[in-house]
Amino acid sequence: MCNELRGALAEIVGDAHVSDALVDRICYTRDCGPDRAGIPGAVVRPGTTDEVAEVLRLANRMHVPVFVRGRATAFLGTGVQTDSIVMETTRLDRVEEVDTRANWVKVGAGAIWHSVDADMHCLGRELAVPGGGGLFSCTVGGSVALNAIPHGMTEYGMTGDHVLSLDVVLPNGDVIRTGSAANPGAEPVERYANGPDLTGLFMGSYGILGVITSVVYRLRRIPEAEAFAMYAFDDYCEAVDAACGVQTQEAATFLVGLFGGPRPTGMEGDAFLHVIARGDSSSTAQRLAKAKAVCESSGGRPVSPECTRNYWQEHMYSWLRNTAPGPYYSDRPYFCPEVAGFVSTQGLKRAVRLFREFVREQEEEFERFGIRIKGVDTYFSRNGAFLWIDTLYDERRDDAWEFGLELRARIAGLMFSEGMSPGGIGAGVSPLIMPRLGAYTGLVRTLKTALDPMNILNPGILVEQGGAS
Numbered sequence: 001m002c003n004e005l006r007g008a009l010a011e012i013v014g015d016a017h018v019s020d021a022l023v024d025r026i027c028y029t030r031d032c033g034p035d036r037a038g039i040p041g042a043v044v045r046p047g048t049t050d051e052v053a054e055v056l057r058l059a060n061r062m063h064v065p066v067f068v069r070g071r072a073t074a075f076l077g078t079g080v081q082t083d084s085i086v087m088e089t090t091r092l093d094r095v096e097e098v099d100t101r102a103n104w105v106k107v108g109a110g111a112i113w114h115s116v117d118a119d120m121h122c123l124g125r126e127l128a129v130p131g132g133g134g135l136f137s138c139t140v141g142g143s144v145a146l147n148a149i150p151h152g153m154t155e156y157g158m159t160g161d162h163v164l165s166l167d168v169v170l171p172n173g174d175v176i177r178t179g180s181a182a183n184p185g186a187e188p189v190e191r192y193a194n195g196p197d198l199t200g201l202f203m204g205s206y207g208i209l210g211v212i213t214s215v216v217y218r219l220r221r222i223p224e225a226e227a228f229a230m231y232a233f234d235d236y237c238e239a240v241d242a243a244c245g246v247q248t249q250e251a252a253t254f255l256v257g258l259f260g261g262p263r264p265t266g267m268e269g270d271a272f273l274h275v276i277a278r279g280d281s282s283s284t285a286q287r288l289a290k291a292k293a294v295c296e297s298s299g300g301r302p303v304s305p306e307c308t309r310n311y312w313q314e315h316m317y318s319w320l321r322n323t324a325p326g327p328y329y330s331d332r333p334y335f336c337p338e339v340a341g342f343v344s345t346q347g348l349k350r351a352v353r354l355f356r357e358f359v360r361e362q363e364e365e366f367e368r369f370g371i372r373i374k375g376v377d378t379y380f381s382r383n384g385a386f387l388w389i390d391t392l393y394d395e396r397r398d399d400a401w402e403f404g405l406e407l408r409a410r411i412a413g414l415m416f417s418e419g420m421s422p423g424g425i426g427a428g429v430s431p432l433i434m435p436r437l438g439a440y441t442g443l444v445r446t447l448k449t450a451l452d453p454m455n456i457l458n459p460g461i462l463v464e465q466g467g468a469s
Contacts, residue, residue: 005062009044009085012054017045017091028086033075034335034393034404035428038082040067047091049167049175049213055087056211057173059456067458068207070110070142073134075338076206076426079461089141092213095119102189103219104164109141109212114315116140120219128162128218129153135315141212146424147204149340151315154246154380155253155278160203162218164188168202168210171452178202181216188216201447206426208458209451223278227288228308231300232269237349238299239271243380244345245294246275251287252380253278254312256320259352260376261390264322267303274308274320320377335395336374337408337428340388341420348385352376354414355389362407369393369400371407386423389415408432427461434463 009018019025020042029037041064046052059066065084072078080086092108095116099105100123107116113131120126132138132148142148143159144166150159165179165188178199181188191199202210233239236259246252254276258264264272273295277287292302311319318324343351355376359366374390389411393404405428412432416422422433434441445463448455 006042008058013044013046013051019043029080031072031074031078033077034337035077037078037080040080040086041083043086045088045091052169052211052213053173053175060454065456065459068211070139071137073138074146075336076424077428079427104216105219106214106216107140108214111140125219126222128220129156129159140215144203144215145207145212149379149386149423152254154255163199164191165216166199166202166212167214168212170210171457206461208448208462225281225284227277227284228305229275229288229291230303230305230308231273231295232267232303233271233300236271236352239273240348242295242298242300246291249290251290255380257378261373262321276312334392336390336392337404338388338390339408339411341422343385343387343420345385351387369403430462
């Protein structure tokens with residue numbers, strides 16, 4: 001990276017918040033997934049919306065692409081290009097304003113979900129969803145930009161359902177505010193105001209249309225009670241039927257299914273359901289009773305819910321399988337080329353069957369490359385299922401790495417051709433889904449070109465081109 005650019009970035013954010021040291025730049029190439037990327041020329045950490053805007057204006061003048069990063073907890077691929085600028089948002093981490101009467105909080109995009117939720121607990125409130133799977137480390141802005149799948153989605157819905165307003169820096173450096181708050185002096189009480197839903201335009205866009213710098217998010221009072229249950233099934237189809245019944249009865253705040261990977265420690269079964277119910281004491285007990293009736297009528301056996309409780313309260317993924325986090329990945333540096341997306345609840349039966357058949361056909365290759373299946377797991381929404389398939393490979397082996405990337409493409413091709421629609425889409429996933437979407441992809445490309453004619457911001461992630469290169 002030339003000294004001119006580094007110096008110009010330092011003038012915007014201060015010398016302490018820019019680095020062109022190789023050791024730093026290498027650390028900003030990848031997220032938690034397996035996708036290789038280029039080494040950026042500089043890393044910059046703006047601390048205000050104005051600084052974000054100035055960085056983007058500079059990038060346009062100097063024709064240098066900018067890739068936006070929170071804490072990189074996704075498995076989707078960063079797409080970082082060699083000699084680009086990586087803009088990290090973690091200094092944008094303040095709780096800016098709280099209204100406990102209207103129940104909203106405005107926070108910087110770099111704030112950590114769990115940190116904000118802990119602050120709100122001091123006020124007797126909680127975030128409308130507690131965050132995505134990595135809520136101890138993932139940022140609020142990144143989760144909105146990637147359309148992260150949250151805890152509690154069975155009752156509470158998606159991350160974006162509770163966004164009231166965004167502050168966004170467009171690729172040319174202009175700053176906009178969305179929702180009712182776009183009207184100067186108005187409060188951010190409603191997203192669907194002042195015309196089109198521009199808030200929704202930036203959710204799930206992976207930052208190709210603008211940089212989110214703050215989010216206004218709904219709050220709720222902390223429920224009085226929580227209750228937990230877990231059921232084992234000898235046939236995964238029966239577990240799917242039970243899940244459908246729990247959804248119909250609105251019996252769970254959060255319903256999680258395990259349809260593959262290691263069985264929970266000390267338990268027997270082909271599939272498992274975790275049930276979390278929240279509310280006042282009476283309604284919570286009633287909901288759990290409904291879930292019990294539905295699950296047992298579908299062949300479910302109640303097992304100890306202690307791991308369900310641990311999972312919900314400690315937010316450690318490994319507790320879904322009744323084990324502490326330490327030994328979950330064994331003794332190897334495993335990486336995960338994840339395939340995930342939405343299917344209908346009943347469509348989950350076909351998806352699981354197809355994947356199991358696929359694994360049987362690849363048994364020899366899985367053995368040769370040391371592939372492990374971490375999970376075939378599902379977060380159930382109100383009326384559907386978000387299935388993620390995690391296959392692990394040993395990154396010390398180049399051949400296993402290459403096979404892991406090929407494996408993701410093959411699984412994605414199988415699942416997407418059968419109607420799975422991914423939630424978050426990054427550089428590693430977009431080539432596997434966007435060509436299937438026809439005019440939808442064309443519209444995304446049109447929006448990208450209109451808002452970012454110089455193709456500066458996160459180029460190549462959702463669409464292969466978006467402006468003048």
